[in-house]
Amino acid sequence: MPGIGGGDVVDRLAAMAKSAGDRDRDRSGSADSREPAPADDRRSWKDAWPFLVAFAVVVIAAAGIGISYLIRPADDRLSVEAQVQHAINDSYTARNDLDYGKYRGATCSADLSSDTFPDETTFLDQNRKSFDENGHIVIPEITDITVDGDRATAKVHWHFDEKADQKQVADTIVVREDGDWKVCTS
Numbered sequence: 001m002p003g004i005g006g007g008d009v010v011d012r013l014a015a016m017a018k019s020a021g022d023r024d025r026d027r028s029g030s031a032d033s034r035e036p037a038p039a040d041d042r043r044s045w046k047d048a049w050p051f052l053v054a055f056a057v058v059v060i061a062a063a064g065i066g067i068s069y070l071i072r073p074a075d076d077r078l079s080v081e082a083q084v085q086h087a088i089n090d091s092y093t094a095r096n097d098l099d100y101g102k103y104r105g106a107t108c109s110a111d112l113s114s115d116t117f118p119d120e121t122t123f124l125d126q127n128r129k130s131f132d133e134n135g136h137i138v139i140p141e142i143t144d145i146t147v148d149g150d151r152a153t154a155k156v157h158w159h160f161d162e163k164a165d166q167k168q169v170a171d172t173i174v175v176r177e178d179g180d181w182k183v184c185t186s
């Protein structure tokens with residue numbers, strides 16, 4: 001068996017490397033695998049169209065919802081039950097704030113035309129005295145709201161902030177007049 005010389009080993013390794021390079025070149029068209037892929041395999045901006053269209057639809061829908069909230073008054077977006085609660089709250093808040101104009105605005109026309117409806121001086125005197133003796137009126141909850149057309153009833157749970165242990169429940173009637181809910185005694 002003849003011996004293998006150092007030159008033979010080097011020649012064989014060089015031949016193996018050359019044949020491996022030829023195989024890679026045949027497959028990719030290039031001997032270096034780090035070179036970029038041919039232009040045919042790259043993605044173009046046209047491939048993003050479905051995503052861009054979907055994004056545009058979402059943006060337009062969100063803008064439409066946002067604009068409708070800006071254009072439509074807040075009261076139109078509230079449920080009827082929430083509108084009734086707001087009317088009751090407006091009436092009690094007017095008493096707390098000693099705001100006769102707001103109190104009149106939260107009261108139905110039948111009560112406004114009644115002989116027993118207080119004038120501004122009486123309203124201010126009664127509510128100022130109540131505030132001095134008891135503090136603000138606090139409404140922790142309004143329950144049992146029942147709406148029947150333009151008429152609603154509710155139970156208003158309330159107390160004075162300085163007499164939290166003396167809780168009250170008032171059956172309250174609310175009527176719709178000219179699209180607005182107003183507190184009414186009858």
